[in-house]
Amino acid sequence: METHHLAGSRTRDETHRRLPRLSHPAGDLPRSSMEGWHPLYPGHIPTSPLQKALLAAGSAVMALCDPYRHDMVAVLGETTGCLALPNLRDKMKNHPEGYRILQERPRIRLSTLDMARLQGLPDGSLGREYVRFLEDNKVSPDTRMPPKFVDDEELAYVIQRYREVHDLMHTLLGMPTNMLGEVVVKWFEAVQTGLPMCVLGAAFGPVRLSSRKLQVLATELVPWAIRSGLNASCVLNVYYEQRWEQPVESLREELGIFPPPPVRV
């Protein structure tokens, strides 16, 4: 990666010449002053290694201090995923279904989902249960942050896919979106993806839980999540959009996710 050069030694005229000009009529934001670094995808912000390190540290602290800052969790994932993301991408490339996903780049968004059709599917099917999950927890697939700090366009898609598939993880694992449910899903994802953000989330998430919940977490839920995560094939290699009719049980079996323990979460 080219290290950016600082403005200090340049004359003012040089600075003026080199600063980015807004040319796009729709009005892009001013680009980073990283000379020679161009955005690789819409929303991409090129960053230097120092900036990534600062971002990682800052976002980790902020995510802990203010759990409502989901954008900080996202930033943490992007800035620390430099090893795990290529790994995931390679897993996808070497799997027929995963490879197709990388080629076709499907997105899970309200605009692309046929909600009416999914609601009409039989109970127990992936589509029906997914919609039920969205409704019960009052979440929408459109609230996922687009990636900003990933410096590779394909890896940016991989992390985007991981984010959009997160709700399906909830559905497959049968976990709600409360703190306990999120932590369980994080454990599963940590084992599955190896993303440091998941590992950190799994490790630090529980600090805000009551002792009773912690007990349930430690004795039943986490062991199950880890076992399932280790046993299951890569969850990113599933073309969920083509499997809405498939029963959740059947998909779980196919992937290798064990049935959830009979615990109220």
Place this chain on the structure above:
Amino acid sequence: VTVPGRSGVRMDCGERGSRAGPGRAEPGRGPFPAGSGRTEAIYQVFENVAKKYDVMNDSMTLGIHRVWKDILMHKMNPCPGTLLLDVAGGTGDIAFRFINYVRSVRQRQLQRKLKHHQNLSWQEIFDSYQKDQFNSLGDSQVVVCDINREMLKVGKQKAQHLGYSEGLSWVLGNAEELPFDDDKFDVYTIAFGIRNVTRIDLALQEAYRVLKPGGRFLCLEFSRVSNPLLSRLYDLYSFQVIPVLGEVIAGDWRSYQYLVESIRQFPPQEELKAMIEDAGFFKVDYENLNFGIVAIHSGFKL
């Protein structure tokens, strides 16, 4: 007060980027090109950052911006009865300092007056208290003018929260086309705002117009660091740390990236001094703070 169309938005140490529309072909400075698009873009910037403005200022400058503003006030050294126009004064930092300053000067005035009246009867002393009690500011007034509604809103809330009420007015207005009559104000300040004005020359002309003869123009703004070593450190901090702070604290990288770039684009001390002189001001001078990271420019309408 209506807002005549164009630019002239203030920016302190915090800003937020947003969609810029297509612009007229006007010579632009800075990352946003000149034109109607620039104004809207900058407007949106402040609309978004208004709430996190003060927090960002403190984080980015490690609280030093407070010292800079205090120094500006001391340089102004206003006496009670001064009518101040603070342009791009959004969240009220300068206005509140002004009120505190004249209030304390007024206190000392009253105390001195009292000392000279020690041969008065108790009744006469008490009567003089009554008279001055409601005049703690000595008829000083500050008008805070900003183009951005959100910033003014935050400023008003702050004023309420901190207990500032008298002597304070909030006006929506554009630095390039002020909604005030000629020869009205004793002092005109613009702190960290002039950098965001598209036509600085127009803003300076307006400043000249609304000041009374004998009035003073004061501008506090980021400027050029000439020391090469310090300049490198400053650049390193600006480009590496500030956008990160923007992302982590305000969730907005772009605005703070823009901030840093707009600082580099702004005219250095001597050039700004020349522009102020061109607008008609006399005795124009500047004072560097922190080796030129910021500078206070001053001029008089004579």
